[in-house]
Amino acid sequence: MASDMTLYWGSGSGPCWRTMICLEEKGLSGYTSKLVSFDNREHKSDEVFNINPRGQVPTFKHGNVVVNESLAICLYLENTFKNQGTKLLPDDPAQQALVLQRAVETQPMREKAVLGPLHYFLDTKTKPEDRTEELLEEKKKACHGELQIWEGYLAKLGDGSYIAGKDFTLADVCLWPFLGTLVRVGFDMSRYPHLANYYDLVKGRPSVQATWPPHWKGTPGKDTLKGF
Amino acid sequence: MASDMTLYWGSGSGPCWRTMICLEEKGLSGYTSKLVSFDNREHKSDEVFNINPRGQVPTFKHGNVVVNESLAICLYLENTFKNQGTKLLPDDPAQQALVLQRAVETQPMREKAVLGPLHYFLDTKTKPEDRTEELLEEKKKACHGELQIWEGYLAKLGDGSYIAGKDFTLADVCLWPFLGTLVRVGFDMSRYPHLANYYDLVKGRPSVQATWPPHWKGTPGKDTLKGF
Structure with missing residues (x-):
């Protein structure tokens, strides 16, 4: 479970989807899911801008750690939860x-x-x-x-x-x-x-x-x- | 020293420069340096295409391991030579x-x-x-x-x-x-x-x-x- 995690995401965004697949694979379901509407430009809201100066999704928070780029989020999750869920980066x-x-x-x-x-x-x-x-x-x-x-x-x-x-x-x-x-x-x-x-x-x-x-x-x- | 490494690179290419800085920081000098001329389209030569289907530089080889994208090369070098040279990825x-x-x-x-x-x-x-x-x-x-x-x-x-x-x-x-x-x-x-x-x-x-x-x-x- 991942109750100390929050993900801002948009439906149909490739980078957001990556992040969500990664969270599932690492067994990190149960995070706070904040679906933003691109049509209503909610990714440009103060709530997102406050933790992501680019006003983009995915925007991701784990405790006090903020990571916003999908590849960086995936690498962070894999490195932080190495021995949990699917091993996404081989040791070899x-x-x-x-x-x-x-x-x-x-x-x-x-x-x-x-x-x-x-x-x-x-x-x-x-x-x-x-x-x-x-x-x-x-x-x-x-x-x-x-x-x-x-x-x-x-x-x-x-x-x-x-x-x-x-x-x-x-x-x-x-x-x-x-x-x-x-x-x-x-x-x-x-x-x-x-x-x-x-x-x-x-x-x-x-x-x-x-x-x-x-x-x-x-x-x-x-x-x-x-x-x- | 890095005698089992080969780097194909072009002068002035940002992605190539990244790779070279990373090699220096990790104490991996002495690799085989293959400077290609963009003007002569040497990055589109068979020699490069044989190990990189994109025909791009940097193209990098370490023993039998081929890595061609600059960020991937840097992550690979940091993960493989974690305790050597500058620590480029903090543990925290x-x-x-x-x-x-x-x-x-x-x-x-x-x-x-x-x-x-x-x-x-x-x-x-x-x-x-x-x-x-x-x-x-x-x-x-x-x-x-x-x-x-x-x-x-x-x-x-x-x-x-x-x-x-x-x-x-x-x-x-x-x-x-x-x-x-x-x-x-x-x-x-x-x-x-x-x-x-x-x-x-x-x-x-x-x-x-x-x-x-x-x-x-x-x-x-x-x-x-x-x-x-």
Whole structure:
């Protein structure tokens, strides 16, 4: 139990989802859950700004310790609760190196495969007049180039593997929300068979199911990236 | 000594510089240093691609362990050589949380304060016809908003502090190259007195001096961000 923990989070945010999966995996349920509404800009409230000058979620507090960046929160939880719940960072230096690298590599994954494509269709990020065929091709190339890299990692590891080997680790915690988001917005993952298998494998995990974005439940996904 | 280590790196790359500072701080000099030329696209050579599918530097090898993302390399080196050289990650959970958070926060620092402004002036990133007063103001706002956050962190810590407290840590390793780059391209840091003091403090550090980008030595800086 984690009664001395508070998490500010938004439904559907990849970085928030990471944090929540990590908390579940470490057996840290029971924290004070503060769901903020992005539509009402509650992440820009004084309550959040008081402990996070960026006015972002996740914002996380454990006793007097404040940690606000999702990767930092996950590393902090793993280091602080090393012997509790799922071991997310292996002791073996070579395995640990791989997990850390894949976890950090989810940053280009997020930018190129998720935010790049989604921002192309968002007026506040790409002006309608800038939405050219040329730019679309550029975004597609970056997205598929990135997914090809991850598909290659999984192809080498073999069926049934997690993203850094046979065990579920911090790298999966960091990667999953972005795959979940892609599928939610209509991206056809079947073009990447290893990623599609991986998606199914991780989707069924109790920590993932327990933290599924509430506003996704019982509502149809979007088709923003259908055919992308 | 680190005779079983190889680092592929490029002069002036912030992520490469981080890795090199970290190696120095951990007492791991003597590694095989492979300086690649960005102009000749040597980071896209088979030699790099063979161990890094992204064709990027830093690319790092320790025995049979390959790690390629700068933050992952630094965490790997700190975890593997915990009791050697500078202690870059404190044991105390609260202090460690702060160091991890600041280290990860150097990602928005890089994007908003360094790459955003520099890409505005780069034809391959911003077409000359898109270079409007409105976009310039947007980039300036993002850059200064970001620097104000870091200035605030230092203001709270007091003069002579490193970025996460009284000791030099992983957070400084991750932050420094971006400040170094800003000053190199003409950014006037004196508008941020705490950051300017911090710049002077870290600049003199032996690990930073030993790894100063070779092509910066004896050549004048640029004035790309003069008056930005």
